[in-house]
Amino acid sequence: MIIGNKVDMEKKRQVSQDEGENLAQENHGAYYETSALTGYGIKEAIKNLIDEIKNVVSSILMSKYTFLMLLHHLMSYVVFYKSLICALNSKT
Numbered sequence: 001m002i003i004g005n006k007v008d009m010e011k012k013r014q015v016s017q018d019e020g021e022n023l024a025q026e027n028h029g030a031y032y033e034t035s036a037l038t039g040y041g042i043k044e045a046i047k048n049l050i051d052e053i054k055n056v057v058s059s060i061l062m063s064k065y066t067f068l069m070l071l072h073h074l075m076s077y078v079v080f081y082k083s084l085i086c087a088l089n090s091k092t
Helices: 015-024 040-092
Strands: 003-004 031-033
Touching: 003 015, 015 031, 031 040
Parallel strands: 003 031
Antiparallel strands: none
């Protein structure tokens, strides 16, 4: 996500909106223009930043949950096979 600030100072602009949008697109992100002075675009940019953080955190947690579930299943198989081997050994 790229946020261009100070859009209220158009005459002093150093990066065009097209340049910002292209850079964001090249990096698979979003582009927002804001002005802290006027408040322009601030709510939308912050809301989308928070949503993106939620998505990343959710993805990380899902990955950890999936890993833990896989680990749980693997441990179940280890316990099952261990008890099966013990049962077979006791019959011999």
